[in-house]
Amino acid sequence: xxxxxxxxxxxxxxxxxxxxxxxxxxxxxxxxxxxxxxxxxxxxxxxxxxxxxxxxxxxxxxxxxxxxxxxxxxxxxxxxxxxxxxxxxxxxxxxxxxxxxxxxxxxxxxxxxxxxxxxxxxxxxxxxxxxxxxxxxxxxxxxxxxxxxxxxxxxxxxxxxxxxxxxxxxxxxxxxxxxxxxxxxxxxxxxxxxxxxxxxxxxxxxxxxxxxxxxxxxxxxxxxxxxxxxxxxxxxxxxxxxxxxxxxxxxxx
Amino acid sequence: xxxxxxxxxxxxxxxxxxxxxxxxxxxxxxxxxxxxxxxxxxxxxxxxxxxxxxxxxxxxxxxxxxxxxxxxxxxxxxxxxxxxxxxxxxxxxxxxxxxxxxxxxxxxxxxxxxxxxxxxxxxxxxxxxxxxxxxxxxxxxxxxxxxxxxxxxxxxxxxxxxxxxxxxxxxxxxxxxxxxxxxxxxxxxxxxxxxxxxxxxxxxxxxxxxxxxxxxxxxxxxxxxxxxxxxxxxxxxxxxxxxxxxxxxxxxxxxxxxxxxxxxxxxxxxxxxxxxxxxxxxxxxxxxxxxxxxxxxxxxxxxxxxxxxxxxxxxxxxxxxxxxxxxxxxxxxxxxxxxx
Numbered sequence: 001x002x003x004x005x006x007x008x009x010x011x012x013x014x015x016x017x018x019x020x021x022x023x024x025x026x027x028x029x030x031x032x033x034x035x036x037x038x039x040x041x042x043x044x045x046x047x048x049x050x051x052x053x054x055x056x057x058x059x060x061x062x063x064x065x066x067x068x069x070x071x072x073x074x075x076x077x078x079x080x081x082x083x084x085x086x087x088x089x090x091x092x093x094x095x096x097x098x099x100x101x102x103x104x105x106x107x108x109x110x111x112x113x114x115x116x117x118x119x120x121x122x123x124x125x126x127x128x129x130x131x132x133x134x135x136x137x138x139x140x141x142x143x144x145x146x147x148x149x150x151x152x153x154x155x156x157x158x159x160x161x162x163x164x165x166x167x168x169x170x171x172x173x174x175x176x177x178x179x180x181x182x183x184x185x186x187x188x189x190x191x192x193x194x195x196x197x198x199x200x201x202x203x204x205x206x207x208x209x210x211x212x213x214x215x216x217x218x219x220x221x222x223x224x225x226x227x228x229x230x231x232x233x234x235x236x237x238x239x240x241x242x243x244x245x246x247x248x249x250x251x252x253x
Numbered sequence: 254x255x256x257x258x259x260x261x262x263x264x265x266x267x268x269x270x271x272x273x274x275x276x277x278x279x280x281x282x283x284x285x286x287x288x289x290x291x292x293x294x295x296x297x298x299x300x301x302x303x304x305x306x307x308x309x310x311x312x313x314x315x316x317x318x319x320x321x322x323x324x325x326x327x328x329x330x331x332x333x334x335x336x337x338x339x340x341x342x343x344x345x346x347x348x349x350x351x352x353x354x355x356x357x358x359x360x361x362x363x364x365x366x367x368x369x370x371x372x373x374x375x376x377x378x379x380x381x382x383x384x385x386x387x388x389x390x391x392x393x394x395x396x397x398x399x400x401x402x403x404x405x406x407x408x409x410x411x412x413x414x415x416x417x418x419x420x421x422x423x424x425x426x427x428x429x430x431x432x433x434x435x436x437x438x439x440x441x442x443x444x445x446x447x448x449x450x451x452x453x454x455x456x457x458x459x460x461x462x463x464x465x466x467x468x469x470x471x472x473x474x475x476x477x478x479x480x481x482x483x484x485x486x487x488x489x490x491x492x493x494x495x496x497x498x499x500x501x502x503x504x505x506x507x508x509x510x511x512x513x514x515x516x517x518x519x520x521x522x523x524x525x526x527x528x529x530x531x532x533x534x535x536x537x538x539x540x541x542x543x544x545x546x547x548x549x550x551x552x553x554x555x556x557x558x559x560x561x562x563x564x565x566x567x568x569x570x571x572x573x574x575x576x577x578x579x580x581x582x583x584x585x586x587x588x589x590x591x592x593x
Contacts, residue, residue: 046483049483049486049487051482051483075484075486075487077481077484081479081480081481083346084346084348084479084535085535086479087533087534089262089264090264090476090534090535090536093261093264094476094477094480094488097473097477098488098489102473102476103264103265103474103476103536105263105264107257107260110260110261110262111260113260113261114261115259127533155487
C-alpha cells in the first residue's frame with residue numbers, strides 16, 4: 001500500500017514550487033520531509049492533503065487525492081489559526097466531525113475525546129480557552145484533535161518548531177502513538193537529529209526537487225545530505241549509534 | 254457510576270435552546286399586552302390562539318392588526334441580525350464583525366436615501382426595494398473587488414469597508430443636496446418598526462426564513478471555518494464554498510432586515526457575544542439560540558421604544574445601544590474573570 005506521487009508539479013503564479021517530483025510513500029511508516037527553508041516541503045504536504053492545485057498525479061490507495069473526499073487525513077499546520085473564545089473541548093471535538101458527523105456530540109465521541117485528552121495530558125484543561133494555551137499545550141491540543149480524528153494518514157508541518165526540548169520529545173511520542181495504531185505519518189522537520197530519531201524514511205527536498213530519499217539511517221549518513229545544505233552541516237554518531245546533526249559555524253571570509 | 258463516566262460533557266446543552274425559546278415566547282406575549290392600552294396576558298393568549306374568552310372589538314384589532322405584526326417583525330429582524338452577526342464573526346475570525354460589515358448597511362442606506370430624496374413621490378413607497386437592492390449590490394461589489402472570489406477573508410473585509418465608505422459618501426452628498434429629506438433619512442437610519450404591517454411581515458419573513466434555514470443547516474460545519482482552510486478541509490468541509498454560502502445567506506437576512514426596519518445597530522454584535530459569553534461556548538451549535546435571543550432582545554427593545562416616551566416613540570436603535578452596551582460590558586467582564 002503506497003501513496004504514489006508521479007510527475008508532481010505545483011505552481012503559484014509563475015513560481016514553480018514543486019518541480020516534477022516522483023516518489024512512493026509507504027503506508028504505516030513515518031516519512032519525514034527535510035530540506036532548507038523555501039524548499040517546498042509545506043506545499044508538498046498541502047498537495048498530499050489535496051488542497052494545492054497540482055499537475056501530475058498523487059494517488060493514495062489508487063485514488064487521486066483531490067477527488068477523494070472520503071479520505072480521513074489529519075492536518076497539523078505549523079502556525080494554526082487560533083479560534084478566539086473556543087475551549088479545548090470544542091477544539092478537540094472538531095476532530096470527531098469526520099467520524100461522527102458535524103456537531104453530533106455522541107457518547108462514543110465524547111469518550112474518545114476524553115481518552116485523547118488524557119493521552120496528551122490535557123485532561124482537566126478542557127474548559128480552558130485555546131487562545132490561552134502555552135505553545136507546548138497548543139501543540140498538544142493540535143495533536144489531540146488529530147488523534148480524535150482517528151485518521152488513516154496524518155500530515156504534520158514542523159510539529160516541533162515552537163517547542164522546548166522536553167516538549168519536542170513529548171509531542172513526537174504522541175505522534176508515535178498514532179503510528180502504533182497503523183496510521184501513516186508524513187511530517188516536515190527542520191531538526192535533522194529529531195528526524196533521524198523518529199522517522200523511518202527521510203526525503204530531502206531542495207528548490208522544489210527531491211535530492212534523495214530512502215531509509216532514514218542511509219539518508220542521514222549519505223554525503224548528498226551535506227550537499228543539500230551546502231556542506232554546512234556535520235553528522236556525528238554517538239556511542240549509542242544515534243546520529244546527531246549540527247550546523248557549522250559560518251566563517252566570514 | 255454514570256453512563257457519562259470517562260466522557261467529556263456535551264459541547265452544547267439543548268436546555269439552553271429551550272430556555273431561549275421560552276424567553277422569546279414570554280417576551281412576545283408581554284410585548285403584545287403592553288402599550289398605550291394594556292391588555293390582560295390571558296386575554297392576549299386566548300385571542301392569539303383563538304380560544305373562547307379572547308378580546309373583541311377594538312382590543313382585538315389592536316392585538317391582531319397593530320401589535321402582533323410589529324412583534325413578529327421585530328422578532329424576525331432581531332433573529333436575522335443576531336444570526337448574521339454570529340456568522341460573520343465566525344467567517345471573518347473577527348469578534349467585532351457585525352452584519353453591516355461588508356457594506357450592507359451603507360448600501361441599503363444609499364438605496365433608501367435615493368428613494369427618499371427622489372422627486373417622484375411614488376418612489377418613497379418603494380423604499381424597502383431600494384434599500385434591499387442597495388445592500389445586496391454593495392456586498393456583491395465588495396465580493397467582486399476583493400478579487401479571487403473570497404480567497405482571503407481579510408481582502409473581502411477591506412473591500413467591504415471601501416465600498417461602504419463610498420456608498421456613505423454618495424448618501425451624504427444626496428442628503429445635503431436635498432435637505433428636506435434629512436429628517437426622514439435620519440429617522441430611517443436609526444431604525445424603527447412602525448411600518449410593521451402584515452404585508453411587510455409576509456415578504457420579509459419569506460427571505461429571512463430562507464436565509465435562516467440555510468444558516469441553521471450549515472451551522473455546525475461553520476465551526477470548521479474558525480480554523481485555517483487546510484485544517485477545515487481535512488475535517489471534511491470545503492471552506493471556500495461554505496464561506497460563500499454563509500456570507501450570501503447572512504447578507505440576504507441582513508438586507509431584508511434593513512429594508513424592513515432601517516439600520517438597527519448593536520443587535521448583531523451584542524446578542525452573539527451574550528449567548529456565547531453566558532454559555533462559555535463559541536460553537537455555532539448555538540446559532541438557533543442566538544436567533545431566538547436576538548428576536549427576544551429586539552422585541553423587548555421595541556417595547557421600550559414605544560412605551561418609554563408614550564405616546565411618542567424613541568428610535569429603536571437608541572434602546573438597543575442604551576441597554577445593550579452596559580449589559581455587554583458586564584458579560585465581557587465576567588468572561589474575562591472566567592478566563593483568568
